[in-house]
Amino acid sequence: MHAPSLPDRTIEAYTDVTGHGRLERLRSLAETLADRRILHVNSTATGGGVAELLRSIVPVCEDLEVGTDWLVVDADDDFFEVTKAMHNGLQGSGPPLTGEMKATYRAVTERNAVELDEEYDLVVIHDPQPLGMIDRLEETMPDAPIVWRCHVDLTDPSEEYLAFVSEYTDRVDHAIFSRSAYEIEMDAPTTIVYPSIDPLTEKNRSLDEGTMATERDRMDPLSFDAPVVTQVSRFDPWKDQFGTLEAYRRARESVPDLQLALAGGMAGDDPEGEKLYEQVASKAVDDPNVHVVTDLPDARVNVLQRLSDVVVQKSLREGFGLVVSEALWKRTPVVGSNVGGIPLQIEDGETGYLVDPDDASGAGDRVADLLEDDRRRAEFGENAREHVRERFLLPRQLVDLLEVVVDALD
Numbered sequence: 001m002h003a004p005s006l007p008d009r010t011i012e013a014y015t016d017v018t019g020h021g022r023l024e025r026l027r028s029l030a031e032t033l034a035d036r037r038i039l040h041v042n043s044t045a046t047g048g049g050v051a052e053l054l055r056s057i058v059p060v061c062e063d064l065e066v067g068t069d070w071l072v073v074d075a076d077d078d079f080f081e082v083t084k085a086m087h088n089g090l091q092g093s094g095p096p097l098t099g100e101m102k103a104t105y106r107a108v109t110e111r112n113a114v115e116l117d118e119e120y121d122l123v124v125i126h127d128p129q130p131l132g133m134i135d136r137l138e139e140t141m142p143d144a145p146i147v148w149r150c151h152v153d154l155t156d157p158s159e160e161y162l163a164f165v166s167e168y169t170d171r172v173d174h175a176i177f178s179r180s181a182y183e184i185e186m187d188a189p190t191t192i193v194y195p196s197i198d199p200l201t202e203k204n205r206s207l208d209e210g211t212m213a214t215e216r217d218r219m220d221p222l223s224f225d226a227p228v229v230t231q232v233s234r235f236d237p238w239k240d241q242f243g244t245l246e247a248y249r250r251a252r253e254s255v256p257d258l259q260l261a262l263a264g265g266m267a268g269d270d271p272e273g274e275k276l277y278e279q280v281a282s283k284a285v286d287d288p289n290v291h292v293v294t295d296l297p298d299a300r301v302n303v304l305q306r307l308s309d310v311v312v313q314k315s316l317r318e319g320f321g322l323v324v325s326e327a328l329w330k331r332t333p334v335v336g337s338n339v340g341g342i343p344l345q346i347e348d349g350e351t352g353y354l355v356d357p358d359d360a361s362g363a364g365d366r367v368a369d370l371l372e373d374d375r376r377r378a379e380f381g382e383n384a385r386e387h388v389r390e391r392f393l394l395p396r397q398l399v400d401l402l403e404v405v406v407d408a409l410d
């Protein structure tokens with residue numbers, strides 16, 4: 001296992017974006033946990049929402065003097081093929097789960113658990129990838145409660161994957177889901193915690209004019225002098241970049257100079273990314289107004305979300321979809337599928353529009369409606385900022401998370 005490098009964070013820095021009461025609550029929870037040591041485990045240090053969350057949560061906990069470590073499992077491509085199949089299976093469609101896949105999973109998670117040479121008072125396991133470590137943790141840290149923090153959309157899981165994962169989740173002490181619709185049958189208590197974005201990161205904070213201009217120019221030939229619609233997502237079948245292309249083509253019938261930016265990164269634990277990127281890029285190659293870009297630095301993602309006229313999130317399944325709150329926080333309205341965590345974030349007709357995930361043309365029509373109405377976009381943008389401020393900023397999530405930790409240690 002390895003520990004990712006982390007930025008510095010202070011709780012004080014959140015004073016401007018969060019009410020005093022919430023920060024006080026955090027301090028008081030932190031006091032309760034003063035002598036405790038907590039470990040978070042996940043499967044990638046970069047790419048995707050979980051890494052994004054931990055990169056902020058862990059240093060803020062440290063500043064609150066709650067001893068907190070973050071370790072990432074070490075694994076090779078064979079393991080990540082299996083865990084991506086598990087992720088897909090839990091979201092509804094994976095390949096058959098073979099004995100060989102289960103053996104690979106058990107071997108790698110066991111090896112990582114053996115490497116763990118420190119003791120903790122509580123372990124938070126993020127998503128299904130590291131769950132297999134439980135076998136060993138039960139022996140080496142028998143008194144440490146295990147919290148499973150599931151970020152996956154579990155609305156309609158495939159039975160065989162759910163059965164396999166349940167071998168482990170049946171033994172956790174507490175589980176956290178992002179929506180009540182994801183709760184699976186289990187013995188342990190469960191809590192719903194909405195994820196959040198960190199308003200202070202390079203990706204989300206406001207930027208000075210110079211940085212805005214530099215990052216904007218670096219996106220050339222994408223031009224912000226004409227309308228831009230954007231989706232920022234890993235290249236993953238669930239993110240439905242093909243549907244976004246279709247929606248863009250539909251919107252373009254009414255807005256002829258429209259451009260589409262498809263920005264995507266590759267997560268370290270996602271072996272499907274490269275192949276999907278090539279498929280998406282080949283579909284877009286004949287249209288100079290479609291810009292498929294990869295591995296943008298955070299400041300450029302920030303500028304892209306800020307300067308786009310509309311953001312789209314055309315997912316078919318979506319555990320939460322931090323990108324939605326990221327755009328809304330920047331006052332950019334979002335047209336998103338009515339799946340998973342997206343309807344928690346978009347208020348239909350107030351901050352953007354919700355569309356049926358099968359209806360790419362409908363999404364295109366909503367994008368066109370917004371592009372043709374500057375006032376509505378501005379109004380939605382203001383609503384969006386306040387909606388995210390209330391519900392989806394980091395201090396709120398941290399309060400919810402630490403409350404679960406305090407309960408589990410009780």
Ligand code: UDP
Nearest residue numbers: 048049050052233234263264265321322323
């Ligand atoms: N992201 C990024 N660059 C990209 C694509 C995604 O920085 O090219 C970030 C995005 O800004 C967000 C996270 O990766 O912070 C994705 O989280 P989300 O919850 O939307 O989806 P996940 O990838 O976890 O399914």
